[in-house]
Amino acid sequence: EVQLVESGGGLVQAGGSLRLSCAASGFMFRNYAMSWVRQSPGKGLEWVAVIGDDGTNIHYADSVEGRFTISRDNSKNTLYLQMNSLRAEDTAVYYCAKYRALGAARSFDFWGQGTLVTVSS
Amino acid sequence: DIQMTQSPSFVSASVGDRVTITCRASQDISSSLAWYQQKPGEAPKVLIYGTFSLQSGVPPRFSGGGSGTDFTLTISSLQPEDFATYYCQQADSFPLTFGGGTKVEI
Numbered sequence: 001e002v003q004l005v006e007s008g009g010g011l012v013q014a015g016g017s018l019r020l021s022c023a024a025s026g027f028m029f030r031n032y033a034m035s036w037v038r039q040s041p042g043k044g045l046e047w048v049a050v051i052g053d054d055g056t057n058i059h060y061a062d063s064v065e066g067r068f069t070i071s072r073d074n075s076k077n078t079l080y081l082q083m084n085s086l087r088a089e090d091t092a093v094y095y096c097a098k099y100r101a102l103g104a105a106r107s108f109d110f111w112g113q114g115t116l117v118t119v120s121s
Numbered sequence: 122d123i124q125m126t127q128s129p130s131f132v133s134a135s136v137g138d139r140v141t142i143t144c145r146a147s148q149d150i151s152s153s154l155a156w157y158q159q160k161p162g163e164a165p166k167v168l169i170y171g172t173f174s175l176q177s178g179v180p181p182r183f184s185g186g187g188s189g190t191d192f193t194l195t196i197s198s199l200q201p202e203d204f205a206t207y208y209c210q211q212a213d214s215f216p217l218t219f220g221g222g223t224k225v226e227i
Contacts, residue, residue: 037165044208044219044220044221044222045157045159045165045208045210045222046218046219047210047216047217047218047219050215050217059216060216061216062122062138064215068194095164095165099171102171103171104151104152104153104171104212105154105168105170105171105174106155106170106212107155107170107171107210107212108155108157108165108167108210109167109170110178111164111165111166112164113164114164
């Protein structure tokens, strides 16, 4: 059974930093692209970043480019999101998602339960 | 960036109703379109990918259609567990973008 478990969320002041982790199990983590998607309270879904299976082929949303860094450790089956220079508008539940990167079938096929990041201004 | 526009934002429906949600892309995305269902307090779940393909385990009352810029998600006979918010998402190019969501309620 695929499981994605996020951790590292919490309350941080504006301008501060936080690192999220996502522990993966139940599939060959090293063979799949992974992504972060966030959802502000009461709002819709916003894609944040994606990383290829080997740690290359990285893309970011414009809203986080230059402030957030996605990375992975395939030996630990873990995905990370380093978030710096946090702003109030980064307040959201952050979901780790497995990204099915197969032509037109590209989609997020499994999601974690999410971790809440709250940035106080 | 490709903008995804869903309509309607809200649907009031009853059990057994046929419900269709529309998603329009600001440019041609071929068939690179996925649909997700999200219930309150839960993570989203993929229903449809590649415009038409049903995710394993998803009931066949859900179906997807369209191509280019106009896409649909249809629930053929609404069940109590289908009351949720639905999102479309384009996977044609980065940045990946979602529609604003459609809440299906009683």
